[in-house]
Amino acid sequence: MLNRRTFLNSAAMTTMAVATGSVRPLFAEQTASGQSSSGDDIRLALIGAGIQGQGDTKTALQVPGVKLVAVADCYDGRLAHAKELWGADLFTTRDYREILSRKDVDAVLIATPDHWHKQAAVDSLRAGKDVYLEKPMIHLYSDGPEIIAAANASNRILQVGSQRVSSILYAKAKELLASGAIGKLNMVTARWDRNSSIGAWNYSVPLDASTETCDWPRFLGSAPKIPFSAERFFQWRKWKDYGSGVAGDLFVHLFSGTHFITGAHGPTRAMATGGIRYWKDGRDADDVLLALFDYPEGFNLSLHVNFVDGGEESEGFLFTGSEGLMEIDGRTNTVTVTRTPPASEPGYTVSTFTDAMQKAYIEQYRTKYPIPHPDGPPSRDVERFAAPPGYSDSYDHFHNFFNSVRSRKPVVEDATFGFRAAGAALLSNLSVERDSVVHWNPETMKLV
Secondary structure (H helix, E strand, O other), rough: OHHHHHHHHHHHHHHHHHHOOOOOOOOOOOOOOOOOOOOEEEEEEOOOOOOOOHHHHHOOOOOOEEEEEEEEEEEEEHHHHHHHHHHHEEEOOOOOHHHHHHOOOOOEOOOOOOHHHHHHHHHHHHHOOOOEEEEEOOOOHHHHHHHHHHHHHHHOOEEEHHHHHHHHHHHHHHHHHOOOOOEEEEEEOOOOOOOOOOOOOOOOOOOOOOOOOOOHHHHHHHOOOOOOOOOHHOHHHHHHOOOOOHHHHHHHOOOOOOOHHHHOOOOOOOHHHHHOOOOOOOOOOEEEEEEEEEOOOOOEEEEEEEEOOOOOOOEEEEEEEEEEEEEOOOOOOEEEEEEEEOOOOOOOOOOOOOOOHHHHHHHHHHOOOOOOOOOOOOOOOOEEEEOOOOHHHHHHHHHHHHHHHHHHOOOOOHHHHHHHHHHHHHHHHHHHHHHHEEEEOOOOEEEO
């Protein structure tokens, strides 16, 4: 951990690097990737082979000693493409329960729509499989206790897929905050803005989408039974029946990062507003969301998502402390600390007094508060820390997961952490729906 002395020692070097325009990465190099052919491979199965699922799997297979043996999805085209990607001998099925019954599956990667997360995770844990569960961990608040209970009862590994928890950049921010780099934390402001149609979940619908190629009843699961809709099947995030809106898609990343960096368990109170401002295409999930959260540790968290703001797509945090600011910029993969020395005296306002009183007051004031810096106050320090080029926190998150699968040691993001992050994020949806402030107990993980 970075202490005050090492922080100040590194500050001078980093400030010089920033001044000259050359930022020196202060992290270890990323672990080399590559798939092992050893006989003790972790045999992985994918449940939900959509955009996130296939992307996750490609990253997971870069970790040495991991082999994909099976894929489940409700669309035949994705199953066929899985064989194109990973071999014709790959076992594929529409029914993930067939995967869970296989003895050659050690762990599963669950990247289904949100409303299937709980059931797929619980079924997998009970079948004796280790689980990597994509965020948000829950779709409904009742999902959280069930997943936690299943993980505890099965004695299996469960890690939630918010990769920022494994990021070396966020680890650096955590160290800096703990070292007192910006003093006492007062406010965290976080954003995740998207401006494209794809960013707004308008994913492409394949030309062969039909009840023949898509297992619509299985996709619906616990959702209301309605006639087949290719848009709902392939663009499910746009509807509350299957997804959790921008809160579950994006806010949960910001909560995961905030909780990891600060050590907080969650907010006690939330107030939010939002609406469908731009993408008026039949969706019922808001495309704009702004929310404010109170934390028992004494700081507030302000979040916003805006799918169309006329600017560049971006993600980032600003931590405001009593002695400076710390910014995480997702575009540049950097942490920047701007440190302002705290005031050594309270100051005075005497201009409305008589000249004699002003003179007497200032003389007495300077007796109590001598001028500490005759040449003026010290200039502020600016430090910048950069991740190595090409760094991937997604790779690190999977690497950490598979390390836990092998060692049986705790994961970096367990079900309790995942529930607290997702539960906090979904408070914003609840506040908008109720048009009121909502309360949450982050220790018991229950709505108040």
